[in-house]
Amino acid sequence: MELELRHFRIICTVAEAGSITKAASALGLAQPALTAQLHRIERTLGGPLFDRDRRGVRPTPLGELVLSRARLLLPAVSTLKEEAARLANATHPGATPARLRLGSANGHVLGGLVHQLNTSLPGLRITTHVSWSADELAAMVAECRLDFTLAGVCGDAQPPAQPGLHWRTLATDPVFVLLSDDHPLAGAQEVDLADLADENWGATPGDGCFGDCFAAACARAGFSPRSLYETDVTSCIDLVESGDAVVLCQPMFRRMPGVRAVPIAGNPLRWRNLLGWHPEAPAAGFAARLLELARAAYRDVTARSPRYAAFLRENPEFGVPDATPVV
Structure with a gap:
């Protein structure tokens, strides 16, 4: 039998659980199936990996050796997958990705943005994830679990503190x-x-x-x-x-x-709507186009509110900015 990554995950799970029964539950396997799998792994490696008694299981010297290697190997493979995801399907500036994973915090643009994308790019596969936490969404972008996120910050506050992300302002609204x-x-x-x-x-x-x-x-x-x-x-x-x-x-x-x-007189509270992405992510080349579509979605939303549209005409410091630098 050739060893596979799943075998190393089994060994680590058994060691962390301290018993075959608990490990089987964690892995979603029947206990006899896990025991048989572990025996096959041990035969392949040439000896027992765990001592078993009524108190549970403990790694043998061979088991300690294999565990030390597995605990290096599994995170390395996970990191490799994340890096490969960033590069394998990397798009050129302006190119349309095959799929788009969008996050959004408490805001009003996501629905309109999905409509813009479906109208402009009907073949694009879109998935969405919503959270109250802009920090959570930024972390998902940094970990390549989302391609872009819509988020907001109060006034002149900095975007979520996730190193390496780029942020652009969609629009600024009063509260x-x-x-x-x-x-x-x-x-x-x-x-x-x-x-x-x-x-x-x-x-x-x-x-x-x-x-x-x-x-x-x-x-x-x-x-x-x-x-x-x-x-x-x-x-x-x-x-x-x-x-x-x-x-x-x-x-x-x-x-x-x-x-x-x-409206509140003097507009004492402001909310800055942002689009964030990782510059090395596969879909990063689509950022400029997505920003354009997100702003179009914002304009559509505001146009459906005649009172706010009139407010924006009288208060040009709010709404979509003329130009915004990358943050």
Whole structure:
């Protein structure tokens, strides 16, 4: 029998589990099948790899030798696969990859971007992964588990701290506040943050400094927020409709019965929408095209919100920038 990587994984799993029964469960095998497999491996290597007794299994001297090699070999092969994935199908600038794996944090562009890709490149295979954590998504890009990710940062904050990634700004938005139609300020063109000092607050979760920036904006307005509930979008809307909170929201929030998004005077909170990728990833050559499509998706989303489209015309510092450097 020729030894394969799976055999070395079996040896490592048995050693880590300390018993054949636990190792079989971890590997998804029946115990007799694992025992038979281990016997074949031992015959190939010329001797027993483990001493067995009622307390479990312990590596023999031969087992220690094989384990030391396996613990070097398996990570090396894993690293080789990651590097090969970056290079085997590397695309030239502008070339269209065969597949695209997109990540997105809490944002409003992903659906429109998928539509843009399906319309422009109907043969492209697209998969998506959504997380509240921009740091998690950046790590997945760095590990070549995603090709690109959409993420956001508060104000002028740095992108997720994942070395080697490139980031471009899609657009910058102010943060609005979502009010019930029954709220006394619901009909205002904009609201002063100070006029909401007695409210409870809600927002969708995420990492980064947004909570601190919100608290700082409230302090500048002369108050400390009573609370900041972090919950999903549906629960945020429920909190607004019931009058239990006002919610920090994206300005292109679609008009829904019972609630409305209203600008905050002076735009004290800003959100920078980013596209991130690894420059050595197979799909890196598609970055410029994807950025163009993501910005087109953003423009489509804002066009469906006449109030925010009018806001952007009056506040040209927001929206899609004219030019953005790689970060």
